[in-house]
Amino acid sequence: MENTNEMMIEFDSRSCNEGFARVAVAAFATQLNPILEEVNDLKTAVSEAITNAIVHGYEDEVHTIRIECKLTDHEITVAVTDYGKGIENIEKAMEPLFTTKPEADRSGMGFAFMEAFMDKVTVRSAPGKGTTVLMKKKMGCESTPFD
Amino acid sequence: MEEAIQKKGNRLMVTIPGELDHHYAEQIKGVVDKQLENGSIRSVVFDFRNTTFMDSSGIGMIMGRYRLLSYMGGSVAAIHVSDRIMRIMQLSGIHKFIEISQETVWNQKRK
Secondary structure, eight states, rough: OOEEEHHHEEEOOOGGHHHHHHHHHHHHGGGGOHHHHHHHHHHHHHHHHHHHIIIITTTTOEEEEEEEEEEETTEEEEEEOOOOOOOOOOHTSTTTTTTTTTTGGSSSSSHHHHHHHHEEEEEEEEETEEEEEEEEEEEOTTTTTTT | GGGGGEEEEEEEEEEOOOOHHHHHHHHHHHHHOOOOSSSSSOEEEEEEEEEOOOOOHHHHHHHHHHHHHHHOOOOOEEEEEOOHHHHHHHHHHHHHHHHHEEEEOOHHHHO
């Protein structure tokens, strides 16, 4: 049988929850015995996805954000989902420096950071339905997981 | 967040909290922009000595203040930047616009 471990959290899309959520994912990922840099990369990528859900998905209204994590041998999969506005043009949204909210000091680097710090980033979105950002990263390859 | 800022002549020193994400970036933006309103500030220095985490919201906040200051002929700098935060800044390209110093706090204190 495949050796896996899963967890799921749901929380309100309030900016004060950003720190809690990325730390929760990072804490779960420590079971793979990652190195510090891998944990920091994961925290940054998760923070970007959550911020997008709050700022763009829900446009600062308070609704639910769901994070699902799955650990397999030396790899973490994280899915960050909102049920908000959705993205019209995913390809455009993922271009570095592109932002729909320059006036709000958004840098347009969110997806670029997710792609820089994770091995794989996939976006599923439909206008009016919401967005799921699916990210994968290999970590802790020096050790045996779930010991 | 008011306690994070210190005015020295026309320079504003801003102590960045432990984690500079969207939540804290918005708070810092609020207090800094209030100080910039009267137009006497010519430079803003962001002190990262306590900071271990930053994401693109931090970059957006710094770039926004850089834009405001450069209209007025002012400048923005970041000091006591850790290796991790330096990497984030370089990845974003912000290091082309603002002065960044990595000098450690340890050295600073011994002066």
